[in-house]
Amino acid sequence: MPATDPAELTARLIRCPSVTPQEGGALGLLQPMLEAAGFSCTRIDRGGVANLFARWGAKDAPLRFGFNGHTDVVPPGDPADWRYDPFAGVEAGGRLWGRGACDMKSGVAAFVAAAVDFVTKTPPAEGAVIVTITGDEEGPSTDGTVAILDWMHENGESMSHCLVGEPTCPQIMGEMIKHGRRGSMTAAITARGVQGHAAYPHRARNPLPALVALLDRLARHELDRGNSNFDPSTLALTTIDTGNPASNVIPAQARAVLNIRFNDSHTGTSLSEWLEQEINTAAETGITFDLDIKVSGESFVTAPGAFTDLVARAVKTVCGVAPELSTSGGTSDARFIKDHCPVVEFGLVGQSMHQVDEHVEIDHIHMLKAVYLRILESYFDQRPTTTSGTGT
Ligand SMILES: [Zn+2]
Known part of the structure; x- marks a missing residue:
């Protein structure tokens, strides 16, 4: 059986117009390939989103990658x-062009090609290889990986370790593995006072000075200084609006939004409590404040150890670069998987993600498949000695 070409598979996936939440034929393309290699496949469709679960090997195998x-x-x-x-899915200049070339049809093609070749050429005696593919990562992420994990839980399916194939390398192929992510939360603050004539401010109650003072205090606050796994947490003010077109009117209300990217010194709850306290203090000025918070993910870290070492060795062997372990960047579906099993992320150079003219180096797709194949080979030869390592 010839080796599966991950670049050709990427091109075919790009030709599936799978803009969230459209399936676009992408899962329909992968499922028969996986089934032909002996994977049993289940479509897990929820809330208008199509997802795919595929397992080769026994459900109760001791190792389930x-x-x-x-x-x-x-x-x-x-x-x-x-x-x-x-x-x-045009190929030109040693690159493959199209939406999803980088984020992350190439990653999916590389791990499907690696998984198919691994189980057909060197099947492990005792082990299972599991492939989970979602159609709701770029959308609200409520009916994607979460739906797959819910279904797995209900059906007694589990992974002992998991690798997410998102792009992780800033510039050079192989330079970065992500072993955790910062959490993210957004808070909208509305300050309400009493509208009035700017010439008679004593008859109004201006919400702006209290709001500005509050925002200044929040922005100056040092959340933490970072730790061995994380950079310091950050707070960014993203907008301040009054919508007031008149220079002689004190507005009745103003609104500000801020985004916090936080490490494991905090949780969404602890930060919400801090914001509430600050707002209660600000309300002593006589201005009313409303707080609307959305936590889109908690921070997590998979402790460096046997599993991260195994992945790093595979990357070094194939790419010739010793990868750095990092928790930088935005959120990913790893934030859901960390509650299920230890998880790390490794994938391509992510420079053109979400951009016009998104593209990927064809050589890199082949390297990525080789890294994934190497990970599978080492994983089933030499088991990571720890299955712990997730934290909050
Ligand atoms: Zn992605």
């Missing part, structure tokens, strides 16, 4: 802005 990724993509914008049709 999982891959996770998504085939949905962000919209391309105006196709006329693109050098090539974003859904044509």
Whole structure:
């Protein structure tokens, strides 16, 4: 049986117009390939989103290595802005072009190709290889990986370790593995006072000075200084609006939004409590404050150890670069998987993610498949000695 070509598979996936939450034919393309290699596949469709679970080997095998990724993509914008049709999967100049080329149809193609070749050429005596692919990573993420994990829980399926194939390398292939992520929360603060004439401020109650003083205090506050696994947490003010077109009117209300990216010194709850306290203090000025908080993910870290070492060795062997362990960047579906099993992320150079003219180096797709194959080979030869290592 010839080796599965991950670049050709990436091109075919790009030709599936799977803008969230459209399946676009992407899972329909992968499922028969996996089934032909002996995977049993289940479509887990929930809330209008299509997802795929595939397992090769026994459900109760002692080692169950999982891959996770998504085939949905962000919209391309105006196709006329693109050098090539974003859904044509054009190969030019040693690169493959199109929406999802980088984030992350290439990652999915690389791990599906690695998994298929591994179980057909060197099947492990005792082990299971699991592939989970979602169509809701770029959307609300409520019916994607979460739906797969819910289904797995209900059906007695589990992974002993998992690798997410999102792009992780800033510039050089192999330079970064993500072993955790910062948490993210957004808070909208509305300050309400009493509208009035700017010439008679004593008859009004201006919400702006109290809001500005509060925001200044929040922005100056040192959340923490970081630790061995994380950079310091950050708070960014993203907008301040009064919507007031008149220079002689004191507005009745103003609104500000801030985003906090936090490490494991905090939780969404602890930060919410801090914001509430600060707002209660600010309310002593006579201005009323409303707080609307959305926590989109808690921080987590998979402790460096046997599993991260195994992945790092595979990367070094194939790419010739010793990867750094990092918790930088935004959130990913690893934030859900960390409650299920130890999880790390490794994938391509992510520079053109979500951009016009998204593209990927074809050589890198082949390297990525080789890394994933190497990980599978080492994993089933030499088991990581620890299954613990998740934290909050
Ligand atoms: Zn992605």
